[in-house]
Amino acid sequence: MLFRKTLIHEMTWMAFGLFVVLLLIVMTSQVVRLLGEAALGALASSALWAVMGFTAVRYLPLLFSLMLFITILSVITRLWKDHEMFVWFSAGRSIYSFISPVLIMGFPVVVLIAALSLFVSPWAQLKGKEYREASLKNDEVAQVAPGVFRESRSADRVYFIENFSPKLGMGENVFMQIRQDGKVSTVLADRGGIEIDEQGDRWMWLKNARAYQALPGSPQYDILSFDEGKIRIDESGRPVVAPAIEATASVDLIRKLDSQRWAELHWRIALPIQALILMLAAIPLAFANPRGGRSFHLLLAALLAFSYYNAMSVFQAWIAAGKIPGIIGMWPLHLIALIVTAALYYWRSKVRA
Structure with missing residues (x-):
């Protein structure tokens, strides 16, 4: 004992x-x-x-x-x-x-x-x-800070939304810049907002948008116009389950x-x-x-x-x-x-x- x-x-x-x-x-x-x-x-x-x-x-x-x-x-x-x-x-x-x-x-x-x-x-x-x-x-500031340039976790995406409305869940005059594979893409849209999918990834949805892509210093641009689309801002990191x-x-x-x-x-x-x-x-x-x-x-x-x-x-x-x-x-x-x-x-x- x-x-x-x-x-x-x-x-x-x-x-x-x-x-x-x-x-x-x-x-x-x-x-x-x-x-x-x-x-x-x-x-x-x-x-x-x-x-x-x-x-x-x-x-x-x-x-x-x-x-x-x-x-x-x-x-x-x-x-x-x-x-x-x-x-x-x-x-x-x-x-x-x-x-x-x-x-x-x-x-x-x-x-x-x-x-x-x-x-x-x-x-x-x-x-x-x-x-x-x-x-x-329910939190406007958490979704997006209107009138403020924000950067993704990976630091390869910068975005900006003007006049964000928490009731509508969207804003006007959306700007995004994406650096990927040595190219710079600039996206301008009339409207947009942020949503999170089931995997925890954050996406920027856009309406009436136009994208410009080119190598830095190059005078040649690829231009793409689309009515609706989504661009991923951040990945949550894929879990095993x-x-x-x-x-x-x-x-x-x-x-x-x-x-x-x-x-x-x-x-x-x-x-x-x-x-x-x-x-x-x-x-x-x-x-x-x-x-x-x-x-x-x-x-x-x-x-x-x-x-x-x-x-x-x-x-x-x-x-x-x-x-x-x-x-x-x-x-x-x-x-x-x-x-x-x-x-x-x-x-x-x-x-x-």
């Missing part, structure tokens, strides 16, 4: 402090990213904090998983450094004895990760997407499975499985020789953890592309992770001898 109580108490307090730090880091990075989107007009400034809250919920499963892994790794590493592990070994304990207190502390968190991944995160994705779109439609599928409830994913839905479903299931396996793997990975180097085992632990997470991303892309059947999914990856974890326990159990 003393053995379990001591470990659980230390790991609980370590986990709490670590989670606060990780959450602050993620929130800070998200604030910077969302402020950048608001400056470019891709996000209404009034929706900044609400969208950040929904985004934070999306990252909670990964934060809890990282919290568990680092907590167990840090606490057991300290036991090795302070020679307490040898005391427990001489009292009849083995490295397998640490599994029980780690599961008592960490398993409820794994259940929480599963609930967040399967149910809460898709809901947060959906609400964040709806709130973002609604705020853009479409945002609409990421925001779909898990129950709805199962009802109609294709490669994209299989990929998203396996990703949601993989997050709690990864957290559980890494939590158990942290026990043997925390081995540190007090007389040897102090960082080799930490580098090995970080390498294995990031390799596991990156492999999950690769498997998700392969499933979405149809290279791996959905029925197989990521289960071979989890099996390999379990085998590696079992091998680590067998290897570290020899230390006692």
Whole structure:
């Protein structure tokens, strides 16, 4: 009882402090990213904090998983450094004895990760997407700043709209300059506005427009006139799985499975499985020789953890592309992770001898 109580108490307090730090880091990075989107007009400034809250919920499963892994790794590493592990070994304990207190502390968190991944995160994705779109439609400044030259994220497009009307969602005297493939295109239109598609890309729609294209310094121009058209301003960056599928409830994913839905479903299931396996793997990975180097085992632990997470991303892309059947999914990856974890326990159990 003393053995379990001591470990659980230390790991609980370590986990709490670590989670606060990780959450602050993620929130800070998200604030910077969302402020950048608001400056470019891709996000209404009034929706900044609400969208950040929904985004934070999306990252909670990964934060809890990282919290568990680092907590167990840090606490057991300290036991090795302070020679307490040898005391427990001489009292009849083995490295397998640490599994029980780690599961008592960490398993409820794994259940929480599963609930967040399967149910809460898709809901947060959906609400964040709806709130973002609604705020853009209702916020004149977020859609376009009338009378101000704006630049795209890639810095290859500049646009200007005069007399923008939020009720009509359009403006007059639209100007665009596009630099692409060494050529400069200038577009002038009587009317136009900005819209965002389902993929998150921003488009400028134009009516009664004329485009002039030429090489810089060349007197020859290609002229094109059109009644209606669209020009993409910014790309959101193509995700492996479409945002609409990421925001779909898990129950709805199962009802109609294709490669994209299989990929998203396996990703949601993989997050709690990864957290559980890494939590158990942290026990043997925390081995540190007090007389040897102090960082080799930490580098090995970080390498294995990031390799596991990156492999999950690769498997998700392969499933979405149809290279791996959905029925197989990521289960071979989890099996390999379990085998590696079992091998680590067998290897570290020899230390006692």
